[in-house]
Amino acid sequence: MARLSSAIPVAVLVFIIYILFTGSATLYDIITGVIVSVACGVLFGEFVVRNPSKCFDPRRWFWTIAYFLKYMTVIEARAHLDVIKRILTMDIRPGIVKVPIDVKNDYSRILVAHSITNTPGTVTVDMDDNYIYVNWINVVTEKPKEARKRISEEFEKFAEKIFE
Amino acid sequence: MIEMFLWALVLVSLMATLVISIYGIVIRPSLIKKLIALTILTDSANLLAIMIGYRLIYPVIPPVLPQRTQEGLSKFIASSVDPLPQALVITAVVIGMAVNVLIAFAIIQIYRICGTTDVRKIAEVMKDGKT
Amino acid sequence: MKRGHIIALGVFIALILLVSLGITFVGKVPMTTDVRPLGLFYLKNSYFGNYAARSPEVVTSILWDYRGLDTLFETGVFFLAIISALALFRIEKKEEKVKEKGEGFTFIVKDTVRIISVLIVAVSAAIALHGHLTPGGGFQGGSALAVVPLLIIVAFSKYALEGRGLTKDTAMIVRSIGLISIIILVLIPLAAGGYLMQNLPVFPSHILGQLTSGSLVFYNLFEYIAVGAGFTAVFLLLSIPEKVFHKIIGGEKE
Amino acid sequence: MISEALMYIGGILVIIGGICDFFGALGLLRFPHFYVRLHAATVGTIGGAVVPLIGAAILALGCDFLGWIRYPIAGMSFITAILILIVSPTATHALAFAAHRSKAIEWKEKVCDHLEGVKR
Structure with a gap:
């Protein structure tokens, strides 16, 4: 059954x-x-x-479509412009920072990890229960809380609405 | 005039890709690099063959019938590209794929036996009389 | 990136631009605005006409109807390539299961492969089953289908696939079933009093009122099965661990 | 009117894709090592493959002279874009993970590496 x-x-x-x-x-x-x-x-x-x-919950589908539209237009465009600027100026400070993650469901964690990887400038290297390890092209801060605010806070909000 | 220039640019770039891939096949010592250059050669040759069947008119449509009526057919004949090069290229792609599979397997086996894919070193290993 | 590379790249691009400019001004560019007579025949006769294959997709009707024997022997060439690869990689002894330490990739890769394999199967079936209506066909669909076992081999392991019954031998059996079906489809018109690989009066052009273009849809279906299983066998062969081969060949260590 | 607008939007998206491809290739050449090159490769896959495929879908919907074929073309491009959107981050993540686990790449002028001491 x-x-x-x-x-x-x-x-x-x-x-x-x-x-x-x-x-x-x-x-x-x-x-x-x-x-x-x-x-x-x-x-x-x-x-x-x-x-x-x-x-079969229509609210989840609505949030999926809203997330797709916002992700493709706003977030991606911002990240692309940033990385293209760095390609031209070679202004890079690469490093791997750890970012705390709150969502627990497997699929929502995958959504967060993929969103981080899909924006140019950040790549998920590894993930354990509490932290994502992100390879970041421009390490502004090494503190996990601030890095979370800059990298993954927005994704987690949507992931919670879609999969939790 | 600008159309002619763009068309010439596409053709010349394809020719240049052909020349570069032949250079890669001849000069590069590694067998894997030779295989990659060979695939580039096949693909650009296929693309050149498809380009020959293209028609420089507007609108131009793929060789799939848009409407299943007699008027649709006359419009279709007036604006469709030549289907024959595409059909030939599909055959060429399949056979090229078969050849690539075989070459890749042979290269892996050579690497297992000789321990290298460099052509010059393969000659040395064979000369030293291991077999 | 060195300075010399940039200069070489610039010179190369400038050369291409110059040559194409020169061709534009001096010589004639081969620009075609008409279809050649043979292509015109195929365009006219793919759906209407006396010699029709009743398929709106002209390329597929050329492939499996007008130039059907070419495609048949091309399938034979592909089959021979896989057979010779099998002969090159043959292992007479039953191979042992190599146990490796470590846990493989993270769950991100594994769960994504689970989702994506379902989608790829759907897409490949759509490509193959609509070969007589839209661009696509048996070979393309089969190649897309073979991506699924490749992804499973990379993300999990070879033994995850073989534990569920998809070994090299099963793949070759499925492939042979597809090829034998193609041969039977080729021979059916002879029994019905036609010639080899005849399409239309022998096979019905519509089934249940839906356009199936005679034998094209069946050829595409069996080619799909055969090519998918053949590529699966190739990938299973390529993923045999190196240790097994080193033991058998007895050549270079490690 | 609507079909012309769709054609122009699709064409602009395809041109954006070409520009992104160019900058991605340039970044692959200019960046110093593997971990930084991954970001340039992401520019090439998302901006250079997903965006022009969606553009091709919109462009095909705008072409009236294609008849019924424009719906299959649009559907194929859109589904392919979605598939790339799911697959390509997985591949990038797998590459980065494998490179870091095997310690195959020398990485000198880094700011910090929080993953270095973590045991799994």
């Missing part, structure tokens, strides 16, 4: 991806999409989803 309930969200996800990738919704697409999504759900369901009830 647990296997079935975790297979349904995966199948829905695969079906959405399939239809989006195909770009049309005729009968042929729907039939093949249902076959592929059921197969994927049965094969991969128990590996991917651990808490199926969270998947």
Whole structure:
């Protein structure tokens, strides 16, 4: 039963991806999409989803889309301009700082780590229970609290709303 | 005029990539670097073949029928690119991939036996009479 | 980056610009605005016409219908390459499981691979099953599918894959099933009184009112299975630990 | 009108992608060692691959003469962009993690390294 309930969200996800990738919704697409999504759900369901009830909450989806839009427009543009400026001026102070992290869920921690890596200028090197170790191109401060304010505070707010 | 210049620029850059990759195949001593240069050579040759089938008109569309009606067909013929080079290039890509797989396996086996992928050192190792 | 490199790069770019300027002003640039007659034939006859393959995607209809034998033998070349790789890497003894210390990558990599493998399977199936409608096809979809075992090998280990039953032998069996199905599809028109690799009157162009373009969709499906399984076998061979080979070859130590 | 606006937005995004690619390549050449080069590579993947792919999706939606093919093209570009957005940070993280664990790279003029003494 647990296997079935975790297979349904995966199948829905695969079906959405399939239809989006195909770009049309005729009968042929729907039939093949249902076959592929059921197969994927049965094969991969128990590996991917651990808490199926969270998947169908519209508020989480709303926050996901809001986060995507804000991330792609504001945060990325700021970080890109900063790193391009550093490429031209060679003004670098690299180092690895440790940043405390509060969220506990696995997927929200992955979201925070990926957001940090995806902004140019910061790369997640390692992660243990309480700290992320971030390779930072411009080490302004070595104190963990201030580094958290500069690097990961915004990501954690959204991650808490999406996955916790 | 500017279109012609851009088109010439694309073609000349592709030719330059071909020349650079041939240089890499001949000069670089490492077998891995030779393989990388070979893949660059195949890819730019394929791109050149696709470029020959391109049409310099506007609008130009990929060779997929936009509407399944007779008027759609006449519009399609008026603005579609040549499909034949693309079909030939798919065959070339698959065969190039097969050749690359085989060469990569051979290089790994050479490295296991000789302990190096440098061409000059492979000759020395073989001359020393290990086998 | 040294000063000499910058100068060489600048000279090279300037040379390319100059040559293309010269070609523009002096000589003629080969600019085509028409389709060649053979291409025109394929464009006209891919969906309408007497020699049609009933596929809106012209490249796929050339690949699996007009120039079908080419593609068939190209599949054969790929199969031979994998067979020769197997022969090069053959291990006669049953290989032992090498136990390594350490815990591998962090959970970030492992959980992301779990999510991404599902998405890649969906995308590759979409590429392969719509080969007769949009750009794509069996080979492209199969290559995309083979990324999944590669990612699993890198993130977890080879034994995570083999423990669930996907060994080299299973992959080769699946691959052979795909190839045998392709051969049967090639031979069916002969039994129905046509010629080799005939498409349309033998196979139906619509199934349940949906366009399937005769045999193209089946060829794409089986090519997808065969290429995915073949690449899986290659990746499983490449990921055999070096220690096993050193033991067998008995050559250089470490 | 709307389709022209979509075409221009998509074209601008593609041009931004080209500029980001150029600066990423320049950074890969100019930066002194591996850990700093990773940041330049991130400029190349996010600004140079994800943004132009989204731009290509918008551009394809604006091209009316493509008929029904524009929806598959847009969908393919968008899904590929999402996949790269998930995959590329994983790869960068794996590279950085492996390089730090194996101590393969000499790193002299660093400001601080809090991970050095941490035992796992």
